[in-house]
Amino acid sequence: MVNFNGNIVANNTNFLNExxxxxxxxxxxxxTIRVVNNKVFFWESHxxxxxxxxxxxxxEIPMNFTMEFLQEEIEKLIAENNQQPKALRVRMTVFRNNGGLYTPSDNNVSYIIETKELQNPFYVLNDAPYEVELxxxxxxxxxxxxxLKSTNKVLHVLAGIFAEENNYQNCLLVNDKKNVIEATNGNLFLVKGNTIKTPPITEGCLNGVLRQQLIEIINKTEELELVEEAISPFEIQKADELFLTNVISGIIPVSKYRKKSFTSTVAKQLVGKLNAKARLQA
Structure with missing residues (x-):
């Protein structure tokens, strides 16, 4: 079942048109939101x-689009699907209503909420090999x-196909300044010594919710220093660690980039702090 504008409809219902x-x-x-035991992680940030x-x-933002209303709409669908005790991936899509060509004739919106079950209620690090390429x-x-987290993700789709065709687990994306900014499905963090670097939003990377949470965690960790600076491709091969982040998987350690192998010491330290923060904010 999915939630379309407050109405619960079956997955195979034709409720959209050309x-x-x-x-x-x-x-x-x-x-894309993580929900565990009917608790929405980092809902305010989303x-x-x-x-x-x-x-x-x-x-046009509807008057009823309050935090409370949209959370209730998520919970309504979860209850209808009998998924309250589950770990879930929830996707809420908001789109402009029909009408017009490039210039819309109506700026009002509709929304769809979907749910999909996840295996683990906690953020865990995967020890499997994880190789990336530019x-x-x-x-x-x-x-x-x-x-913005818009539905215009053709570049990310093509990068995902490239990774699959060449037996990589993911690809790192490059901006028009030739700096590395993110992966196909998450933000990028680079570790060198006690310094953790992540590209600033001005580089064009996604303004990720988990990116925000992790920056707060790192800034409160005395032995670590967070720097928001552009990352060149040459820096990657000099790094001690490289990891990706998104709200569904949490922290994804990269094990290899070309001839460079990475450790995951800092990632292991941060994942526990991330789980603690998630439980407090849920």
């Missing part, structure tokens, strides 16, 4: 990012639109 602007123009945003993104895209066929623009 006029849908998300389909025609990628005129939509989405939030909500604030969604509202800010809707404003940037000049979408994807350089196309570049991410280092502008504000690139930081």
């Amino acid at each position: 006029e849908n602007r998300a389909l025609k123009y990628g005129d939509a945003l989405f939030e 909500y604030l990012r969604l509202m800010a993104s809707m404003r940037i895209l000049r979408m 994807y350089k066929d196309f570049y991410v623009n280092s502008g504000l639109l690139s930081t």
